[in-house]
Amino acid sequence: MSDRHDDKSLPAKEAVYIPETINEAMQHLRQNRDTTIWAGGTHAMTRPSREGRVMSVHAVHELRRVIRREDHLEIGASVPLARLRLLGERFLPEVLRQALDEVGPPPLQNTATIGGLLAVPETILPTALVLRLLAARVEARRTEGTRWIALAGEQRALASEIRRGELITRVRVPSRRWTHWISHSFGRPYPRDGDSLTVAAMLAVDKETISEVRMAAVYASRYLVRTRELEAELVGKRHPLQSRDAAMVEQQLGAHATLQTEFSELARHRTVHGIISFLQQR
Amino acid sequence: MTIQAQVDGVTITRDLPPEASVMEFVGDGRDQPCADGRCLRCLVLLGDRVVHACRVPAYRAHNGNVTTAAALDSRPEYRDILRAFRRVGLGTCAEAHPYLVFLAIHHLSEGSSPGTGETGLLSRHINDRCSNRTDFERALRIAAGMRRRRTHERPARR
Numbered sequence: 039m040s041d042r043h044d045d046k047s048l049p050a051k052e053a054v055y056i057p058e059t060i061n062e063a064m065q066h067l068r069q070n071r072d073t074t075i076w077a078g079g080t081h082a083m084t085r086p087s088r089e090g091r092v093m094s095v096h097a098v099h100e101l102r103r104v105i106r107r108e109d110h111l112e113i114g115a116s117v118p119l120a121r122l123r124l125l126g127e128r129f130l131p132e133v134l135r136q137a138l139d140e141v142g143p144p145p146l147q148n149t150a151t152i153g154g155l156l157a158v159p160e161t162i163l164p165t166a167l168v169l170r171l172l173a174a175r176v177e178a179r180r181t182e183g184t185r186w187i188a189l190a191g192e193q194r195a196l197a198s199e200i201r202r203g204e205l206i207t208r209v210r211v212p213s214r215r216w217t218h219w220i221s222h223s224f225g226r227p228y229p230r231d232g233d234s235l236t237v238a239a240m241l242a243v244d245k246e247t248i249s250e251v252r253m254a255a256v257y258a259s260r261y262l263v264r265t266r267e268l269e270a271e272l273v274g275k276r277h278p279l280q281s282r283d284a285a286m287v288e289q290q291l292g293a294h295a296t297l298q299t300e301f302s303e304l305a306r307h308r309t310v311h312g313i314i315s316f317l318q319q320r
Numbered sequence: 321m322t323i324q325a326q327v328d329g330v331t332i333t334r335d336l337p338p339e340a341s342v343m344e345f346v347g348d349g350r351d352q353p354c355a356d357g358r359c360l361r362c363l364v365l366l367g368d369r370v371v372h373a374c375r376v377p378a379y380r381a382h383n384g385n386v387t388t389a390a391a392l393d394s395r396p397e398y399r400d401i402l403r404a405f406r407r408v409g410l411g412t413c414a415e416a417h418p419y420l421v422f423l424a425i426h427h428l429s430e431g432s433s434p435g436t437g438e439t440g441l442l443s444r445h446i447n448d449r450c451s452n453r454t455d456f457e458r459a460l461r462i463a464a465g466m467r468r469r470r471t472h473e474r475p476a477r478r
């Protein structure tokens with residue numbers, strides 16, 4: 039994507055700070071503790087509660103790179119979703135590509151970034167759910183140091199884990215192959231006030247036997263359901279799933295506390311039956 | 321903050337807060353963006369990319385070029401799209417025409433191959449009363465074909 043229109047020398051007192059390197063960004067954060075970080079701005083610009091000065095990281099070179107390693111893909115936080123989708127035809131896990139296809143009206147993807155998508159406050163968007171299932175990890179930097187956050191380890195939206203003044207720099211996505219996958223949303227996951235539901239799952243099948251499965255659902259872009267015990271129990275079962283095993287999935291998934299208390303009846307039904315029919319499909 | 325950019329070839333300078341949008345910068349006469357960012361009536365070209373003017377901060381346009389619907393007819397690189405629309409009879413009402421043309425520009429600029437599901441991803445965002453998905457998808461295929469022929473027929477200039 040061309041950035042010819044971006045210029046960091048905005049001629050104003052209250053200019054937005056637009057760093058071009060991570061070093062510049064970190065130095066700015068060190069000197070201005072109350073900085074608010076924006077990337078594409080598609081979500082952030084609509085929030086009137088901005089504090090301090092804005093630093094827009096959309097033009098930071100290092101954050102716009104995608105690097106393919108042997109066993110994972112490293113995606114800079116400021117990579118626009120449109121660019122990621124284009125790369126996706128060859129390099130992204132198909133389930134991630136499927137989730138990206140669904141994000142907003144397509145032109146939005148020219149400016150919305152992967153880092154921004156993960157950091158929308160109090161919200162787990164469909165693509166973020168898929169990244170969790172893929173066991174993606176997020177690098178966050180602050181002036182004191184760097185840490186990696188395992189998305190799968192978080193029950194809540196990533197934004198609640200990111201501290202003020204902490205910059206998301208990279209997302210690392212393992213490039214394991216899955217034989218079957220699904221990512222499907224009902225309703226609109228954004229803005230987060232509705233009744234939307236996203237169900238995502240992936241499966242590795244070897245000689246008609248399940249060797250690995252991951253599955254989860256998010257209701258109202260907020261309530262996350264994932265049961266690892268059930269995932270573990272499904273390993274070794276025949277694929278497509280037999281009716282006896284499907285009954286076990288229905289019982290265990292249906293008993294999940296969040297599903298029972300937070301999901302609407304329709305969302306509960308769609309989650310359980312969506313996952314079962316995924317597991318029973320050839 | 322002071323933002324300066326070319327809008328349809330005319331230099332505009334405005335003082336705006338950081339959260340102001342390209343839509344406010346362009347001042348296209350609409351008071352408010354739609355509530356959910358899905359009406360698509362604010363689409364513009366920022367440089368060579370189609371963007372939601374209501375969801376891009378105005379500072380991104382600083383020292384750049386914005387092309388609005390008003391100037392699209394004068395851009396020769398989009399004539400394939402306009403011709404394809406006419407052939408199919410698409411976007412004849414004033415409401416539909418500009419955003420459909422921008423969606424088509426987005427599609428062709430992505431270099432995607434029509435028919436691979438990409439057209440469907442786009443056409444499901446059609447939200448006016450005088451267009452339909454089938455015609456839009458057909459127009460995209462025609463425009464892509466025209467563009468392919470044109471670029472193959474003419475040797476690239478060095």
Ligand SMILES: Cc1cc2nc3c(=O)[nH]c(=O)nc-3n(C[C@H](O)[C@H](O)[C@H](O)COP(=O)(O)OP(=O)(O)OC[C@H]3O[C@@H](n4cnc5c(N)ncnc54)[C@H](O)[C@@H]3O)c2cc1C
Pocket residue numbers: 074075076077078079080081082083095115116140141142143146149150151152153154155156157158159163164165166200204205206207227228229356357358375
């Ligand atoms: C009309 C519309 C429809 C949408 N539909 C969908 C949909 O169908 N599916 C879906 O998944 N999403 C959808 N979205 C949400 C969209 O994915 C997000 O708005 C977008 O990805 C946010 O990216 P951004 O770069 O614009 O982030 P910004 O708006 O710039 O920032 C979002 C948040 O992330 C923080 N942030 C950004 N970058 C960093 C960083 N590097 N380090 C630390 N914090 C950071 C900001 O402080 C802010 O809190 C939709 C949005 C709109 C406007």
Ligand code: FES
Pocket residue numbers: 352353354355356357358359360361362363372373374375
């Ligand atoms: S004004 Fe509706 S999408 Fe921008």
